[in-house]
Amino acid sequence: MKIMDKPLSARQPLAAALTADFSSVAHLYQSDASKPANWQERLEWLDHNEDNRINRQNVVNVLRSYNKLHNSHPQVCDSLDRLEQKGTAVIVGGQQSGLFTGPLLVIYKAATVIQAARKAEAELGRPVVPVFWIAGEDHDWDEANHTYVLSTELKVTRIRMYREDDLRTPVSYTTVQAGEWDRVLDELNELLPDTEFKPQLMADLRESVSETLSLSFAKLLGKLFGQYGLILLDSADHELRKLEKDMFASIIREGDALTASYIDAARQIREMGLEEQAEVAEDGANLFYLQDQKRLLLFRSGDRYQDRSGRVSFTREELLEQIEQHPERFSNNVLTRPLMQDTLLPVLGFVLGDGEIAYWALLKKAFGVMNLQMPLLLPRMSLTVVEGTLQKYMDQYGLTFEEVRDHFQDRKAAWLNQQDNVHVDERFDEVKEAFTRLYEPLIEQLGTIEKGLIRLGGANKERILAQMDFLQGKAKDALATANEATLRHWDRIYLSLMPQDKLQERVYNIFYYLNRYGTEFMDQLMEIPYETNACHKLILL
Numbered sequence: 295m296k297i298m299d300k301p302l303s304a305r306q307p308l309a310a311a312l313t314a315d316f317s318s319v320a321h322l323y324q325s326d327a328s329k330p331a332n333w334q335e336r337l338e339w340l341d342h343n344e345d346n347r348i349n350r351q352n353v354v355n356v357l358r359s360y361n362k363l364h365n366s367h368p369q370v371c372d373s374l375d376r377l378e379q380k381g382t383a384v385i386v387g388g389q390q391s392g393l394f395t396g397p398l399l400v401i402y403k404a405a406t407v408i409q410a411a412r413k414a415e416a417e418l419g420r421p422v423v424p425v426f427w428i429a430g431e432d433h434d435w436d437e438a439n440h441t442y443v444l445s446t447e448l449k450v451t452r453i454r455m456y457r458e459d460d461l462r463t464p465v466s467y468t469t470v471q472a473g474e475w476d477r478v479l480d481e482l483n484e485l486l487p488d489t490e491f492k493p494q495l496m497a498d499l500r501e502s503v504s505e506t507l508s509l510s511f512a513k514l515l516g517k518l519f520g521q522y523g524l525i526l527l528d529s530a531d532h533e534l535r536k537l538e539k540d541m542f543a544s545i546i547r548e549g550d551a552l553t554a555s556y557i558d559a560a561r562q563i564r565e566m567g568l569e570e571q572a573e574v575a576e577d578g579a580n581l582f583y584l585q586d587q588k589r590l591l592l593f594r595s596g597d598r599y600q601d602r603s604g605r606v607s608f609t610r611e612e613l614l615e616q617i618e619q620h621p622e623r624f625s626n627n628v629l630t631r632p633l634m635q636d637t638l639l640p641v642l643g644f645v646l647g648d649g650e651i652a653y654w655a656l657l658k659k660a661f662g663v664m665n666l667q668m669p670l671l672l673p674r675m676s677l678t679v680v681e682g683t684l685q686k687y688m689d690q691y692g693l694t695f696e697e698v699r700d701h702f703q704d705r706k707a708a709w710l711n712q713q714d715n716v717h718v719d720e721r722f723d724e725v726k727e728a729f730t731r732l733y734e735p736l737i738e739q740l741g742t743i744e745k746g747l748i749r750l751g752g753a754n755k756e757r758i759l760a761q762m763d764f765l766q767g768k769a770k771d772a773l774a775t776a777n778e779a780t781l782r783h784w785d786r787i788y789l790s791l792m793p794q795d796k797l798q799e800r801v802y803n804i805f806y807y808l809n810r811y812g813t814e815f816m817d818q819l820m821e822i823p824y825e826t827n828a829c830h831k832l833i834l835l
Contacts, residue, residue, distance in 0.1 A: 295818045296834040300695050302676070307568055308655050309648035313673060313827045321562060322655040324668035327643065327826045330417065332670060337418060339667055340383055340640045346665065348537050348638050354378045356533040357525055364512040367520030373423040374525060381420060385411040386635060387645030387674065388427030388529075390434070391465055391511035393441045393455050393478065394499065395518075398799040399647065399674070401819070404515060406645045406674040408522045409824035414642060422642060423525060426515060427635065430466030430508040430530035431582070431625035433589040438465050438507055441803040442793065443485050448785050450793045450801065453481050455507070463587045464625070466508040466530035475503045475510075482805070491812040495805060518804075518816060529631070532622045534638070539621035541637045541664075542581065543614055545630050548663050549579055549594065555659035556629060563655055571652035572628050580630045583616075584623045591627065632657055636666045643670040675822065676830040678798050679807060684790055685834060687783045695832055698791050706784050713777050722766040726759060733758075797830075811835070 311319045316326040325332040344350070358374050376382050387407040389400045407424040415422040432438070440454040455478050457468055483496055502513040512526050527534070545552065553576060560570040579592035579599050583606055590601035592613075600607035608616060617624060626634050632654065635641060646654065651671055661668045678695070680688075688698070697705050711719070737751035774781060793801040807815045815835075822831075 295821075297822065298832040298834065299829050300678070300832050301829040306571075306648040306652045308563075308571075309651040309673065312651055312671060319655070322559065322658055323671060324658060324661075325670060327670040327672055333414060333418060333642070336642055336667075336670055337383060337420060340642065341381065343667075344380060344640070347636075347640065348541070350380065350640070351378065352537055353534075353638055356531060356537065357527060359533065360528060360531060361516075361526055364509060365516030365520050365524075365526045367516065367523075369523040370516070370520050370525060373523040376421045377423050377525065379421065383414070383420065383422045383640045383642035384425045384525075385414060385422060385643045385645065385672070386425045386427055386639060386641050388429055388635075390429045390432045390438050391508040392438050393453065393507065394482065394803050394805055395511060395514050396438070396441055396803070398677075398679075398802055398804055401518070401804045402677055402799060403645055403647070403674045404519050404524060405819055405822070406672065406824055408519065408524055408820070409675075409822070410643060410645060410672050413824050424523060425525045425527055425639060426519075428466075428508055428512060428515075428526060428528045429631075430528040431464045431589075433462040433464050433582075435463075435465060435468065442801045443482070443803055443806050444789055444793065445485050446487055448782065448789055450789060451485055453478050453485070461587050462589045464530050464584070464589055466506055466528055467587070468507065469505055470507055470510075472503070479503075486806065486809045489809050492809050495809050499805070522820065529634075530625070535621040535624070538634060538638065539617050539624075541634055542617045542621060542624050544664060545581060545626075545633070546579065546599075546610065546613060546617070551663045552580060552630075552660050553578060555663055556656050559656040559659060570656060571649060572656055574629070574656065578627075578629075580627050582625045582627060584625070589625065628653060629656060629660065632668075633660060633664050633666060636661065636669060637664070641669040643672045645672045645674050647674055672824075672826060673828070675824065675828065676797075676799065677822075677833050678791055678830070679833045679835060680791065681810075681835050684787055687787055691784070693787065695791070698787060702788050702792065706781075706788075709784070710773065710777065710781070714773055716769075718766060718769045718773065722762060722769075726762055729758065729762075730755070 308319060308322070312323060313328065316323070316328070325336065327333070354374055354377050357377075361370050361374065377384065385407050387403045389396070389403060392400060395401060404426050407426060411422045411424040435457060439457070440452050442450055442452050445451045455470065455474055457470070479496070479499060482499070486492060498517055502510045502517070504510040504513060508528055508530070512528065515524065515526060556574040557576065560574045563570045575593065577593045577595065579594055581592050582589045583592055583601070584590070585606050588605070590605060592599050592601060598607050598609055599613050632644070635644070651673065654668070654671060658668050680695070688694070691709060693705060733755055737748055737755065740751055741748040791798055
C-alpha cells in the first residue's frame with residue numbers, strides 16, 4: 295500500500311480554515327488541535343470538571359452492558375476498564391447507523407477515532423480510549439436504509455432496505471423483518487464477485503442480522519474495530535436516557551440563552567460571507583419528543599412547548615415533569631447533541647467530517663451557556679482507494695486523480711477524438727459548411743421564380759443538415775463501439791473513484807473491498823497514522 299496526499303480544492307470553507315488558518319475562525323471554535331499545548335490544556339480542563347459531568351461509573355456501567363451484548367471483545371472490555379478510572383479521556387466520533395455500515399466515510403471516521411486516541415495517549419502520557427457514538431435517535435430512515443456497490447456490469451447499484459411504515463421513529467426503535475434482511479443480503483451476494491474471502495464475509499454479515507438496523511450496525515462495527523478497543527454507544531439507549539435527564543432539563547431551563555447563542559453565532563458566520571450549516575429557529579426548544587413512535591421536534595409558543603402540528607403541548611413545568619418521569623421520550627437535535635456528549639463523556643477530541651465541522655461553528659457560546667467547553671475538533675481521515683488495475687489504466691491514459699475528479703468527461707472525449715483517423719467532426723463540419731455555402735444562394739435564386747420556394751428551400755436545407763447530423767452521430771457511435779473495451783477502462787476509472795460525481799468515500803460500502811482483499815484491507819487501513827491537519831489521501835493498493 296502506498297499513500298499519496300491529494301488536497302481537495304472544494305472543501306467546506308470553515309472546515310478548511312479550522313486546519314489551515316485557525317486564527318480566522320478562532321471566534322467560532324475553542325482551540326487549534328494542531329498545537330500540542332491545547333491538548334494538554336483541554337485535558338486539564340477535563341480533570342478540573344470531572345464532578346460537573348454525569349457520574350463516570352454510571353456511564354461505564356451502561357456502556358459495559360451494551361458492549362457486552364453487541365461488541366464483546368477483550369480489548370473493548372479493557373477500554374471500558376480504563377474509562378472507569380478518573381483521568382481517562384476519550385476521543386469520540388459518531389454517525390447515524392447505515393445498511394452494512396453505510397458509506398466508506400463511516401469506516402474512516404471509526405479508524406480516525408482509534409488512531410487519534412492512540413496518538414493522544416502516546417503524546418500526553420495519559421489513558422485515552424476511543425468511543426463511537428451511534429446516533430440511533432435519528433429518525434431519517436431514508437438516509438440509513440441503503441448502501442451502494444459497483445457491480446461487475448459497471449453500474450453503481452443501490453441496495454435498499456424497506457420498512458412497513460413511514461413513521462418518524464428513531465432508527466434504533468425501527469424493527470426490520472427477517473425476510474427483508476434475507477432480501478438485501480441475497481442482493482449483496484449477487485452483486486459481489488466470487489472471491490476466496492466471500493463465503494466468510496457473507497457469513498459475518500448474516501451473523502449481524504438483528505431486530506434493528508442500529509443493532510446490526512453495532513455488530514458490524516464491533517466485528518471490524520472491536521479488536522482495537524473501540525467502545526460503542528447508542529444514543530437511543532434507554533439506560534443512557536435515565537442518566538441524561540438532568541441535562542435535558544438544563545437545556546429547557548437555559549433555552550433562551552442557548553437560542554441567543556446560536557443566533558449570534560449564525561450572525562457571525564453570515565458576516566464572514568458564509569451560510570450556517572444547521573437551522574437555527576428563534577422559537578426552537580432544540581429537543582425532540584417521542585409520541586406514538588413519532589419523533590417530534592419541539593418549539594416554544596408563548597408559555598408552551600409543542601411541535602409544529604400541535605400533536606403535543608406542554609407547559610414548562612409539565613415538560614420538566616415529563617423529562618423526570620420519561621427521559622426515554624426525549625432526544626437531542628443537532629445543536630444540543632454535542633452538549634450532551636460533553637456532559638456524558640470526558641471528551642478530549644471529537645472527530646468530524648467537513649460538514650459537521652461547519653455546523654459546530656454555531657456551538658462555542660452554547661457550550662459556555664451550559665458551563666462546558668468545546669472539545670478539540672479533529673477532521674476525520676478522507677481517503678480514496680485506487681486499486682492496482684485502476685492505477686494501470688490511469689498510467690496508460692495519462693490520467694491524474696485531479697483530472698478524473700474535475701475534467702474527466704473532457705479528457706475522455708479528447709482521447710476518443712485521438713482514435714478518430716477519419717476526423718469525423720472536422721469532415722462533417724467541412725461538408726456542412728460547403729453545402730450551406732452552395733445551397734443558400736440557390737434558394738435565393740429560386741425565390742425569384744416564386745417567393746414560396748424560399749421557405750420551402752430553407753426547410754429542405756434544415757432536413758438535409760439534420761440527416762448529416764444523424765449520420766455524424768452514427769459515425770461517432772461506431773467509433774465508440776470500435777473502442778468499447780477501452781472505454782470500459784475509462785468508465786471503470788470514473789465509477790470507481792467518483793461514483794455519482796462524488797468522492798468514493800461518500801458512496802461505496804466497505805464490503806466491496808473486504809470481499810476483494812480480505813481483512814488485510816482493514817489491517818492496512820489501521821496502519822495509517824492520524825494527522826490533525828491531514829489532507830485527502832490516495833490509497834494505492
